[in-house]
Amino acid sequence: MNMMKNTIADRVADFIKNFPPFDLLDKDQLLDISKEVKIKYLDKENIIYNINDPLHDQFYMIYKGAVKLKKYINEKLETIDQFDEGDVFGLRPLFAKENYAITSVTEEETILYCIPIDMFHPFIDNNKDVRQYLIESFASNTENPFSNEFQKKLLKDDVKLDFSKDMFEMQPVRLIKNVITAKQTSSIKDAAKLMSENNVGSIIIEDKDCPIGIITDKDLRLHVATGNFSINDDVSKIMNHPVMCYKKNITIAQAQITMMKHKINQIVVTKDGTPNSKISGVFSEHDIIVMKGTNPSVLMKAIKRSNSTKELKRIREKIMMLLEGYIQQNIPLTHINNIIFELNDATIKRVIERCVEKMDQAPPVKFAWMSLGSQGRKEQLLHTDQDNAIVFENTDDDHIEEVRTYFLALAKKVNKRLKTIGFEYCPGEMMAKNPKYCLSIDEWENQFSAWTRETGDDELLLCSIFFDFDITYGDIALITQLTEHVTEITKGNLIFQSKLGASSLRNPSPLGFFRQFLVEQDGEHKDHFDLKKRAIMPVTDAGRLLAIHYQIISINNTAERFEKLAEIMPEDEELFLSCAYASKALLKFRTKHGLRHHNSGRFIALAELSKEEKMKLKRCFKAISKVQELIKLKFNLKNFI
Amino acid sequence: MKWPFNKKEKAYPEYWKRYNSHFLEPKETDINTSTYVVLDTETTGFNYEKDRMLSIGAVKIINGYIDISTAFEFYIKQDYFNESTVEIHGLIKNERLETVSEEEAVILFLDYIKDSVLVAHHAFFDITMINTALKRLELPELKNKVLDTMFIYKATRLKSNLIDPNKKYTLDELAENYDIDLSDRHTASGDALITAIAFIKSMQFLIKTKAYTLKDLLNCK
Numbered sequence: 001m002n003m004m005k006n007t008i009a010d011r012v013a014d015f016i017k018n019f020p021p022f023d024l025l026d027k028d029q030l031l032d033i034s035k036e037v038k039i040k041y042l043d044k045e046n047i048i049y050n051i052n053d054p055l056h057d058q059f060y061m062i063y064k065g066a067v068k069l070k071k072y073i074n075e076k077l078e079t080i081d082q083f084d085e086g087d088v089f090g091l092r093p094l095f096a097k098e099n100y101a102i103t104s105v106t107e108e109e110t111i112l113y114c115i116p117i118d119m120f121h122p123f124i125d126n127n128k129d130v131r132q133y134l135i136e137s138f139a140s141n142t143e144n145p146f147s148n149e150f151q152k153k154l155l156k157d158d159v160k161l162d163f164s165k166d167m168f169e170m171q172p173v174r175l176i177k178n179v180i181t182a183k184q185t186s187s188i189k190d191a192a193k194l195m196s197e198n199n200v201g202s203i204i205i206e207d208k209d210c211p212i213g214i215i216t217d218k219d220l221r222l223h224v225a226t227g228n229f230s231i232n233d234d235v236s237k238i239m240n241h242p243v244m245c246y247k248k249n250i251t252i253a254q255a256q257i258t259m260m261k262h263k264i265n266q267i268v269v270t271k272d273g274t275p276n277s278k279i280s281g282v283f284s285e286h287d288i289i290v291m292k293g294t295n296p297s298v299l300m301k302a303i304k305r306s307n308s309t310k311e312l313k314r315i316r317e318k319i320m321m322l323l324e325g326y327i328q329q330n331i332p333l334t335h336i337n338n339i340i341f342e343l344n345d346a347t348i349k350r351v352i353e354r355c356v357e358k359m360d361q362a363p364p365v366k367f368a369w370m371s372l373g374s375q376g377r378k379e380q381l382l383h384t385d386q387d388n389a390i391v392f393e394n395t396d397d398d399h400i401e402e403v404r405t406y407f408l409a410l411a412k413k414v415n416k417r418l419k420t421i422g423f424e425y426c427p428g429e430m431m432a433k434n435p436k437y438c439l440s441i442d443e444w445e446n447q448f449s450a451w452t453r454e455t456g457d458d459e460l461l462l463c464s465i466f467f468d469f470d471i472t473y474g475d476i477a478l479i480t481q482l483t484e485h486v487t488e489i490t491k492g493n494l495i496f497q498s499k500l501g502a503s504s505l506r507n508p509s510p511l512g513f514f515r516q517f518l519v520e521q522d523g524e525h526k527d528h529f530d531l532k533k534r535a536i537m538p539v540t541d542a543g544r545l546l547a548i549h550y551q552i553i554s555i556n557n558t559a560e561r562f563e564k565l566a567e568i569m570p571e572d573e574e575l576f577l578s579c580a581y582a583s584k585a586l587l588k589f590r591t592k593h594g595l596r597h598h599n600s601g602r603f604i605a606l607a608e609l610s611k612e613e614k615m616k617l618k619r620c621f622k623a624i625s626k627v628q629e630l631i632k633l634k635f636n637l638k639n640f641i
Numbered sequence: 642m643k644w645p646f647n648k649k650e651k652a653y654p655e656y657w658k659r660y661n662s663h664f665l666e667p668k669e670t671d672i673n674t675s676t677y678v679v680l681d682t683e684t685t686g687f688n689y690e691k692d693r694m695l696s697i698g699a700v701k702i703i704n705g706y707i708d709i710s711t712a713f714e715f716y717i718k719q720d721y722f723n724e725s726t727v728e729i730h731g732l733i734k735n736e737r738l739e740t741v742s743e744e745e746a747v748i749l750f751l752d753y754i755k756d757s758v759l760v761a762h763h764a765f766f767d768i769t770m771i772n773t774a775l776k777r778l779e780l781p782e783l784k785n786k787v788l789d790t791m792f793i794y795k796a797t798r799l800k801s802n803l804i805d806p807n808k809k810y811t812l813d814e815l816a817e818n819y820d821i822d823l824s825d826r827h828t829a830s831g832d833a834l835i836t837a838i839a840f841i842k843s844m845q846f847l848i849k850t851k852a853y854t855l856k857d858l859l860n861c862k
Contacts, residue, residue, distance in 0.1 A: 005738050007830035008700055008712040014824075039707035041841045043849065064820070111838070114706065416820070425818060427799040458802045524850045 009034040012113065015063060019086035021133040025123065033123075038114040039063070045598055048090065048104040048112070055093040055100065058114040062087050065110025070103040081172070082107065084310075091138040093117050094124060108422075136249070172249045173288075175269055175281025178308050181206040182235055184213065188224055189231040191215060199305035201284070202266050205239050209278040211268050213239030247273030248280060252288055259285055296322065296339050303346045307354070309417045312347055316421050319343050323381060324595050333584040334559070341378045345472060347421065348375075352473040355413040364403050367392035368474035369414070372430065376468040377540070377556045379587055382594040382601055386415065386423040387430045387465055389437040391444050391478050400440060407438050430465055441478055445485045452489050452496045460503040464537075467544055468556045483553060490548045494635075497549055501635035504541035505628055510534040510621045517606055517614070528603035531593075535620060536586050539579060542627045549634075558583040572630070579627050582620035589617070656748045657780055663756035664784050670758075672848060672855040677702040677788075678713075678757040679840055681832035682767045685719075689773050693719065694743070697750060697771075698829030700837055701757065707837050713753050714830045716740045743774055754785060758855070762812045762836045764789035790815065790836055792861035793843045796853075815839040 012034035016022040022030060038058070042048070048067065049056060060067075066084045070077050080102070083089050092100055094117060124131045181204045182191045195203050195217075205213035215235060223229045223238040245268050246258070255267055265285040271277035286302075299318055306312050319340065326336045352369055356362075373387035374380040390407050411432035419425055432438050439447060448466070451459045467486065471479040490496060510529075512518050518534070519527050543558040552564050562580035566573040593608075594601025609617075631637065653661075680699035686692035694717055701711035718740045741749065750771070761767045764787050772782045794810050816823050816835050819842050825831025847853035 005714055005716075005830075006712055007698065007714060007825055007828055008834050009709055011822075011825055011831070011834065012709055035710055035712075037709045039709065039838070040705065041838065041845060043845060109842075412817075416817070419820070428801055429799075429804055462803070524852075 006031070006035065009037075012037050012039075015086075016061060016113065019061070019088070021088070021123075021130040024127060024129045024133070029123065033115060033119060036116050036119045038116075040112045040114055042106045042110045042112065044106055044108045044110075046106045046110075048106065049100045051101060051103050052099045055097075056090065057093065057118065058090075058116050059088060059094060059120070060090040060104075061113040061115060062089075063111040063113050065112075066107040067110060068105050068107050070105060071101070077103070088134075088137065091134055094120070094134060095138055173252055173255050173267075173269075173283045174314070175248070175283055176287060176311070177281045178311075179204055179279055179282050181279070183207070184234060184236040184239070186235050187232050188215075188220070188229065188235055188238065191235045192220060192224075192231070198307060201286075203235075204243070204268060204279065204282065205235055205241075206279060211243040211245060211270065211275050211279050213241040214243050214266065214268070215239050216266070243268050243275050245270045245273055245275050250283075255283060256288060296343060299343055300346055303343065303350050306350055309351070309354075309420050312350065312417075313421045316347060319347075320383075320595075323591070327588070327592055327595060333588045337378060337381065337557075337584075337587070340381050344375070344380065345371075348418065348423075349473050351417045351421070352414050355410055355417065358413060359406070359410055361406075363392075363410070364399075364406055365393040365395055366475040366478065367407060368476070368478045369432065369472045370469040370479065371472045372469050373465045375472075376470040377558060378470070379540075379558065379583075381587065381591045383422045383424070384600055385426045386418050387426050388415075388432045388472070389430070389466070389469070390432040390439070391482060392438075392440050393475075393478065394440050394442050403440075404435065404438055408433060408435060411438055428465075441481060444482055448482070448486050449489055452493060455496055455499045457503075460499065463500065464503075464541060464544070467548070470556055487551060487553055491551060497545065498635040498637060500541075500545050500548070501631050501637050504538065504545050504631060505637060507538045507541070508534055510624075511618070515618070517617075519606060520603070525603040528605055530602065531586065531590055531604055532602045535617070535624065536583075536590065538624050538628065539583050539586065539620075542579065542624070542631060543583065545631065545635075546627075575623070575626055575630065578623040582623040585616060585620055589613070653780065656751055660751040660755070661784070668756065670786075670855045672844070672853065672858065674704055675855060676755075676757040677760050677837075677840070678754045678785075679707075679760040679833050679837040680713075680767060681761060681829045681836060682770050683827070683829045684770055687766075689769050692770075693717070694746070694770055694774060695719070696829045697746060698831070698833040699750075699753070700830075700833050702760075702837060702841065705841070707834070707841070712830065713750070715746050715749060717746050718742055744778055747771075747774055747778060747780075754783075756785060758786045758788060759783070760788045760790060760836065760840050762790045762815070762832070762839075764791075786855075786859060788840075788858055789861070790840050790843065793847070793858060794839065796851075796861045797843050797846050812836065812839070815843075 009031055013027075013030040016034065016037075017025075017030050022033070025033070042065075048060065051072070062083055062085050064085060066082060067087075067089060068079045069081045069083070069089065071080050072078075073080075089104060090100075124134060180194055180198045180200050182194060184205050184207060186205075191203050191205075195201070195215075202214055202216040204211050205215065213236065215238060219238050219240065224231060229237055244258070244262055244264060246255075248269055250258075250267070250269070258267060259265055267283045268275075268279060269281050269283065270279055299315055299322070302315050303312065306315065322343075323336065323340055326339075348369075348371065368391050370376070370389045370391060371387070372389060374384060375387065390411055392403060392407055395403050415425065415431050415433045425431065430437060451463055451466075455463075469479070469482070508518065508530075510518060517529050519529050540558050543561040546552075546565055547555065547561045550565065550568060552561060552568075555561050555564055559580040562576045562583065566576035566580070569576070590601040592601070593604055678699050678701055680697060682697050683695045684692050685695060696716045697713065699713040701708050703711070716738050759768065768783060768787055775782060790812075791810055794815050795808075798804065800806075812832060812835060813823070813826075815821070816839065819839055821835050821838050823835065826835070844853070844858065847858070851857075
C-alpha cells in the first residue's frame with residue numbers, strides 16, 4: 001500500500017515525543033496529535049491568556065522560548081512559575097470549566113505548539129499515566145501554596161511569615177539536566193577525573209540510566225585519601241547507595257529540608273521518584289544558592305563552572321535581578337558598572353572557552369576576541385546588541401583563508417550562543433562571524449589605517465564602534481599591538497580628528513528653542529525621547545575624540561576618559577568632571593528605564609519623567625553642549641551647527 | 642482587436658473555473674487575518690522549460706497560526722528518468738509514497754490555495770515552475786498575490802552602506818538568524834515549514850517596528 005507522507009507533522013511529533021506527557025504515547029497517537037497542532041509565534045512580553053479570560057480550546061507546549069505564569073498575591077501580580085522548552089501549560093481547560101486563574105506571558109520570543117483540547121481528551125480518558133501527569137502539573141501550577149486556601153490557613157493559625165517577594169522557597173527546583181555519571185565498573189580515578197573536569201562535587205553511578213549510587217568529594221577524602229581503597233578500585237566499592245531520589249516538582253524548601261535531614265548536598269530526581277527509574281536531573285545545595293543568586297561571587301563561580309548555554313542564560317537572568325536590586329538601592333553607578341561588566345565579561349569568556357573546546361581542533365594560531373562598542377567601553381548594563389570581532393596572528397598567504405575559515409566557524413558558534421543568552425545579533429552585522437571583521441593583525445592594521453586615511457560617513461560610523469575595542473578572550477599581545485598601531489596613526493592626524501569632531505557634533509539636539517525636550521516625530525517610537533541618539537552618543541563621541549586627541553590609551557569607558565582628561569587638564573577640570581558625571585547619570589537613567597520596560601531603555605516617554613528627572617537630564621545636556629563648544633574651538637569647527 | 646467572446650474561457654476545465662471563482666470579488670486584505678500558503682517546490686533542475694517539479698510542500702497560516710492540519714505534500718510521477726531524480730525516486734520507492742500526475746498535483750494545489758496569499762523563499766522560481774506546469778495544461782497563470790521571504794527579510798535588515806544592499810539571503814541564513822531548526826532541509830515540506838516560521842518572524846517585526854500592511858509586504862523588492 002502506498003502512503004501519504006506528512007513531513008511537517010513528523011517534525012512536530014519528533015519534538016513532542018521527548019517530553020511528558022507525550023513520551024507516554026505511541027507513534028501513531030503522536031502523529032495523530034501532531035497533525036492537529038497549530039504553531040504560534042509570539043514576541044516577548046506578549047500575553048497568552050489573562051486571569052479571568054474564557055478558556056481557550058487548546059493547551060500549550062513551548063517549542064522555543066520561555067513563558068511566565070503570574071498570579072495576584074496580596075493584590076500584586078507576581079510570577080509564580082517559569083516554563084521553557086518542552087514544558088506544557090495552560091492545562092486548565094482540560095480539568096476545569098471556570099475561566100483562567102493565572103495569567104501567562106512570554107518572557108522572550110516564543111514559539112508555541114497549540115494542542116486542541118477536543119483532540120486530546122481521549123488520551124486523558126484512556127491513558128492513566130497521561131491523566132496522572134497532567135493532573136499533577138495542573139495542580140502544581142494552581143493549587144500550590146499560593147492558593148487562597150493556603151493563605152487563609154496561614155492567617156487562621158496566626159502564624160506570621162515573612163514571604164520574600166517571589167516566595168522563593170516555594171518555587172520548584174530547577175534541575176540540572178546535564179548529569180555527570182559513571183558506570184559501576186569505572187575506576188575511582190576515572191570518576192574523580194570526570195568530577196574535576198566538570199567542576200562538580202559529586203558523581204552519580206548509573207546502570208541503564210537508573211541511579212544506583214553516588215560518590216561525593218567527601219567519599220574520596222574518607223575512603224581513598226586515607227588509603228583504604230586504591231584509585232584503581234571500582235567506584236562501586238566506595239559509592240553510597242541506595243540513592244535518595246525524588247520526583248520532579250519538589251520545591252526548594254522541600255529540597256533544603258531533605259538535604260539537612262539526610263546530611264546530603266545533592267538530590268537526584270528520577271522519573272517516578274524511585275532509584276528504579278531513569279535519572280531526569282540533579283539538584284545541589286550550590287544550585288539553590290545560584291537560584292537565589294543575589295550574590296555576585298556566587299554568580300561568578302556559577303558562570304565559571306557552567307557547562308551549558310541554557311544555564312548561562314539563567315545566570316544572566318540572575319545578573320539582571322542583581323542589577324535591578326542595585327539600581328533600586330541607588331548604589332553608585334561606577335560600582336554597579338564594574339560588577340555587571342565583570343559578570344558579563346565572564347559570561348562571554350565562558351561561552352568562548354566552551355566553543356573553543358567544541359571545535360574539532362585547537363586554534364591554528366593565536367587569536368583574541370574583541371568586544372566593541374558599549375561592551376568594549378564597559379557601558380553595557382542591559383541586554384543590548386552584541387558587537388564583536390576577532391583578530392588573529394599573521395600567517396602566510398597560503399594559509400590565511402584556511403585560518404580565517406576556522407575562526408569564522410568558531411565565531412559563528414559564539415555569536416549564536418551569545419544570542420541565546422540574550423545578546424541580540426548586531427543589526428549592522430558587526431560581529432566576529434562576519435568575514436569583514438574576522439581579520440589577521442596585519443589586515444586589522446590596514447583596515448584601521450584605511451578608515452583614518454579616507455574618512456567618509458561610513459568610516460566615521462565604523463570608527464565610533466571599532467575604536468572602543470577591548471579584549472575579552474585570548475592573546476593580549478595582539479590587542480596591545482593593535483592599540484599601538486591605532487595610537488600611531490591617529491597621533492597628530494588632525495584631518496581625521498576634525499572629521500571625527502564634526503561627526504560628534506552632528507547628533508540632533510536634545511532640547512528645542514524653548515528648552516523643551518525634542519521627541520521623535522514618527523515611527524515606532526513617536527513622541528518618545530531618544531536618549532541614546534540625543535544624549536548618550538554625543539557625550540560618548542566627545543569622550544572618544546578627546547581621548548584620541550590627548551593620546552589617552554587603553555581607557556575606553558566614557559566616564560573614565562573624562563576623569564582622566566580632568567586630571568591632565570586641571571584648567572577644564574570642572575567641565576570634564578561634569579561630563580563624566582553626565583555619562584554615568586545617563587547610563588543609569590537608561591538602565592532604570594530599560595529595566596522598568598524590559599527593553600533597551602533607549603526611548604523614553606516624557607510623561608513618565610518626574611520634574612526632578614527632567615532637571616537632572618537638562619543638567620547632563622548642559623555639560624554636553626559645553627564640551628561640544630570646546631570641541632568646536634579646539635578643532636576649528638565653527639562652521640558646524 | 643480581440644474577439645470579444647473568448648472561446649478558450651469556455652474550454653477551461655472545471656477545476657480551473659472553481660479556482661478562478663475565488664477571484665471574482667475583491668476581498669479585504671488585512672495583514673494579520675489573511676490566509677497565507679507558504680510553499681516550496683523541489684524540481685529536477687533550474688531550467689523552467691526542461692525541468693519538472695518533483696514535489697510540492699506547503700502549509701497554511703490562518704489567523705497567525707501555522708496550522709499543521711493544512712499541511713500539503715505531494716510527489717509527482719516523473720515520465721523521464723534523469724540523474725537528479727534518482728534520490729526522490731529512491732525516497733518514493735523506499736517509503737512507498739503515493740505519487741500523482743502533474744495534472745492531478747495542479748488540481749489538488751489549486752483547490753488548496755484558493756485565493757490565499759502565496760509565500761515562498763525566492764518565490765519567483767517556484768511560481769514560475771508552477772506557471773510553466775499550468776501552461777503545459779493550457780491554463781493561464783496563477784492569480785494569487787505572491788510574497789517573497791527573501792525581500793521581506795531584507796526589509797527587516799538595517800539600511801546601511803556597510804551592508805551590501807544587493808545581498809541575496811539564503812533560507813539557511815534566515816534560519817540561522819532566527820534560530821530555526823534545519824532538519825528536513827531540502828524536502829519541499831521541510832523548507833516550507835522553515836520558510837513559514839521565518840515569514841511570521843519577519844512579518845511581526847515589520848508590523849511592530851514599521852507598522853507594515855499587506856500592501857507594504859507586497860511592495861518589498
